[in-house]
Amino acid sequence: VSASSIGRLVMLFLVRWSRYNPYYLEPEPRKELYNMPETELTTEQKEERELKAVRPIKATTNSTTSSVFNDPVLSKFVNMMMRDGEKILARGILTQTLESLKRKQVEKYHKAPQGKKAEIECNPYAIFHQALENCMPVIGLASIQKGGKFYQVPVPLTDNRRRFLAMKWMITECRDNKNRRTLMYEKLSQELLAAYSKEGNVIKRKHELHKMAESNRAYAHYRWW
């Protein structure tokens, strides 16, 4: 069995995290692309389709869905909340959080007078996304070594890093600073509602990071990228 043919064999275990031969194509879970009739395809898409007929395709992760309710940000959040690989528990906590958010808001909505009803946001997904956006820092700090000492230098952050920091702060805040008897979903829903209205401990942490960056403005030129 020569070296070149080993690369072509499909591994029987740990398929996803092994280095796939570039011969393998990425899977496509979205339904709309398969329903498009022949006429609407561009030349590239037609070529892609012909390629998919012959080439092997990588295995998808367990959390890939073609469902209309699939949200990549929420999936990322669930993965970050997960411990010891218990995705079912993490997803359950998230669904309970969304439910409790919705319940609080819908109750407020039904009890509010007619004029105030339009201001109350009942969609838990909108609240979640807005709260996360309110928590995302604009500028971050990087530890740069210059002349034997390490300085905290203000540095621009990529979108992924900002989103990661917002989610991480939210989860650590809800894990550490809660009463022993409160459940995770209760605390999460309280924090998300507070972040939606720009209050709460996570927003405070973001402001503290911004203040640190502002105070270390002098070291900004230590950054070379």
Added chain:
Amino acid sequence: MAPTAVSNKLKATHRKQFQELQEAGEKGERERTMTLHRLFPLRLRQTIAQVRLLHGSGCGHQLEEVAMEPELRKETSVFRTQVNDPACQSERHLGQYYTLPTSHLHTIFPHGLPARYQQQVKTFNEGCVMVRQPALELISYLKAADYSKPAVRYLLYGLKGSGKTMSLCHTIHYCSTQGWLVLHIPDAHLWVKNCKELLPSSYHTSRFDQPIEASNWLRNFRTTNERFLSKIKLRQRYTWTKRESTEKGSPLGELVDMGVSRVKSSSDVVGAVLKELRLQAAETEESEGFRLAVAIDGVNSLWGRTTIKKEDKSPVAPEELTLIHNLRKMIDNNWCGGAVIATLSQTGSLYSPSSAYLPKELLGEEGFDSMDPFIPVPVSNYSEKEFESCYLYYLDRHWLQHPHSKTDEGKKEIIFLSNRNPSVLERLCAFL
């Protein structure tokens, strides 16, 4: 496209679908109304419709409602009905939601409704129940039954989450509004497991008392049946201790209050209350009698096993518990003037497989022989029309918030995921 425009367009399409389904069922009535329209002018038509209804249902107060209903139906209430009295509901209202008045919610159902439904009532600021075929069937049997004969036993059975407890609550609402005395045991499974205090019974040496459960139940019984407590007089003298006794001829309220305050003898008080009601329900309406409805949720726990243990770690059989023993006497059909409505439940049951839902499997040999003969009432998942109604209700109450859940694709996905099972649908829509 503005969200309100989208939702209005959706509401129009949903309304059309719902109306098509309704019309398929009402074809005969439509033909009759077509002839009416051809032969008579508008004003005469209205009087004819009203007169027909007078002869038909016998619910006089419905006249105004009928005149109003056509206009109301044209608005968003295809899934709602204004007929809030269970006695006046008929097949026309199948799949529609009626509102439980708040006063009734607090008096009739202090402990009867499922937990998730209570949360829903709190969130939506109203309690709406769907009129479904099993409940309507049960109510029609109750209307047609002869109450001078021994009590008929009805058993609601079905898959998990298909709406047995809600159908039971609908029937209890009917019984309450008709002036019956309702004996509602919200979950008989709670009496055979997780008992914190088990006292040996003073009345019978080999039996055990459960003071906490009994006093809780008596408190709720008092809230449900306030008006009967002063009217019913005891036929017998009950002695509790050497110094305490309840005299013959004293009102039932005194007995119930004693049971709530003296927690130690509350199980025996429950037994006494059940016995008195059983004896007195047999009287006719003229001599200040009443009809008795015994409603038990999770009746299969009465003949199963318990998880309660005696002090020497040996298990307690259900017969050895006073509450269960007295309840079994109520289920026997040796008394007249009422009905026994029971629900099977696998969810809280002990030592039964989760796939079991039929009466024979859940009741066991002993239970089936005690319940036999009974009228089984199957409860199934939502039909297409009922699902439409539920979907429209959630949309109306702003419960379905995910933008995709309001599209056709999302709706198809919801149907696929829930298989139209009411409780699964409710849990699914909770986070969508």
